[in-house]
Amino acid sequence: MAVYTDVNEAQLSRFLQDYDVGSVLSYKGIAEGSENSNFLLHAERGSFILTLYEKRVDQSDLPFFLCLMQHLARRGVICPLPVQRRDGELIGELAGRPAAIITFLEGMWMRHPTVAQCGEVGRSLAQLHLAGADFPMHRANALAVEGWRLLWNGSRDRADEVSPGLAAEVEAEFTDIETRWPNDLPRGIIHADLFPDNVFFLGDRLSGLIDFYFACDDFYAYDVATCLNAWCFETDFSFNPAKAAALLTGYEAVRPLSDREKAALPLLARGSALRFMLTRLYDWLTIPDGASVQKRDPLEYVAKLRFHRDVTSPSTYGLS
Numbered sequence: 285m286a287v288y289t290d291v292n293e294a295q296l297s298r299f300l301q302d303y304d305v306g307s308v309l310s311y312k313g314i315a316e317g318s319e320n321s322n323f324l325l326h327a328e329r330g331s332f333i334l335t336l337y338e339k340r341v342d343q344s345d346l347p348f349f350l351c352l353m354q355h356l357a358r359r360g361v362i363c364p365l366p367v368q369r370r371d372g373e374l375i376g377e378l379a380g381r382p383a384a385i386i387t388f389l390e391g392m393w394m395r396h397p398t399v400a401q402c403g404e405v406g407r408s409l410a411q412l413h414l415a416g417a418d419f420p421m422h423r424a425n426a427l428a429v430e431g432w433r434l435l436w437n438g439s440r441d442r443a444d445e446v447s448p449g450l451a452a453e454v455e456a457e458f459t460d461i462e463t464r465w466p467n468d469l470p471r472g473i474i475h476a477d478l479f480p481d482n483v484f485f486l487g488d489r490l491s492g493l494i495d496f497y498f499a500c501d502d503f504y505a506y507d508v509a510t511c512l513n514a515w516c517f518e519t520d521f522s523f524n525p526a527k528a529a530a531l532l533t534g535y536e537a538v539r540p541l542s543d544r545e546k547a548a549l550p551l552l553a554r555g556s557a558l559r560f561m562l563t564r565l566y567d568w569l570t571i572p573d574g575a576s577v578q579k580r581d582p583l584e585y586v587a588k589l590r591f592h593r594d595v596t597s598p599s600t601y602g603l604s
């Protein structure tokens with residue numbers, strides 16, 4: 285579930301007086317998501333998502349996330365547009381939490397994306413990278429290599445509870461990845477969490493990208509690597525080369541990858557698999573069973589890590 289903070293009608297009506305959306309027709313909490321409290325809001329002038337930002341989001345990052353969505357939406361990326369308050373601000377306060385309203389996007393996320401949908405994601409990711417190139421704000425990636433160490437320090441001692449031998453395997457990964465991690469690939473704004481549950485489709489047409497709350501500055505090719513992991517493996521964790529080729533072809537139709545970016549993909553995909561394994565492992569070990577936050581399987585990302593470790597050429601991903 286993802287309603288941590290309840291909002292009553294009087295509080296909401298008062299909050300909406302600062303906006304030009306008319307009065308509330310109806311609103312209800314949204315179960316999906318885990319970071320923030322989200323509500324579907326029908327107001328006289330349209331449908332919106334109302335988000336109350338909870339403790340896992342650093343409040344000082346909110347202007348970056350909301351201004352980024354505004355910037356991208358104005359440049360044609362299909363993402364929510366934050367609604368400005370009458371005073372021009374994008375962030376207000378509701379029930380004691382920072383809160384914002386963004387436009388509602390139609391569509392559904394795909395539990396089993398098709399090859400064609402992977403192509404659409406690649407294309408949209410490249411559009412996002414190009415549209416973000418002149419965004420003037422910056423945010424370091426809190427979950428870049430140094431951040432992974434902090435997560436690992438909090439889980440290493442219990443990693444073998446999840447899978448025997450995992451601690452030693454991850455230590456070896458760290459040594460290798462930290463030594464070889466590139467420092468000079470093309471970089472700019474990345475989404476950093478473009479998983480299927482953050483992409484809506486109407487049929488094969490992509491109808492929205494959401495959840496920019498991990499967006500930051502990092503290598504564009506790292507974002508591509510994250511999408512390879514999130515979109516191009518099947519539920520039995522097997523790699524689907526047709527989906528990878530479609531995703532990369534879609535991406536390159538908009539923003540061709542340089543030879544150095546291509547050559548780095550196996551390592552970046554390994555690093556990205558390690559990053560998501562670590563956040564999942566940390567949650568797995570620290571969130572109590574039965575808590576409202578959904579725990580995701582870290583072993584899925586151990587399997588992906590092992591796959592990329594054996595990749596010797598980017599041609600495995602369908603690149604020449």
Ligand SMILES: Nc1ncnc2c1ncn2[C@@H]1O[C@H](COP(=O)(O)OP(=O)(O)OP(=O)(O)O)[C@@H](O)[C@H]1O
Nearest residue numbers: 314316317318319320322333364387388389494495
């Ligand atoms: N602009 C939007 N249009 C339509 N639905 C939306 C929109 N934004 C969010 N949602 C809905 O709200 C749900 C939660 O949104 P979101 O993924 O941003 O939440 P979150 O709390 O940041 O969760 P997490 O980071 O765990 O995915 C989405 O799965 C989707 O159903």
Ligand SMILES: N[C@@H](CCO)C(=O)O
Nearest residue numbers: 477479560563564580
């Ligand atoms: N996409 C992440 C969850 C955080 O948004 C995962 O699947 O581990």
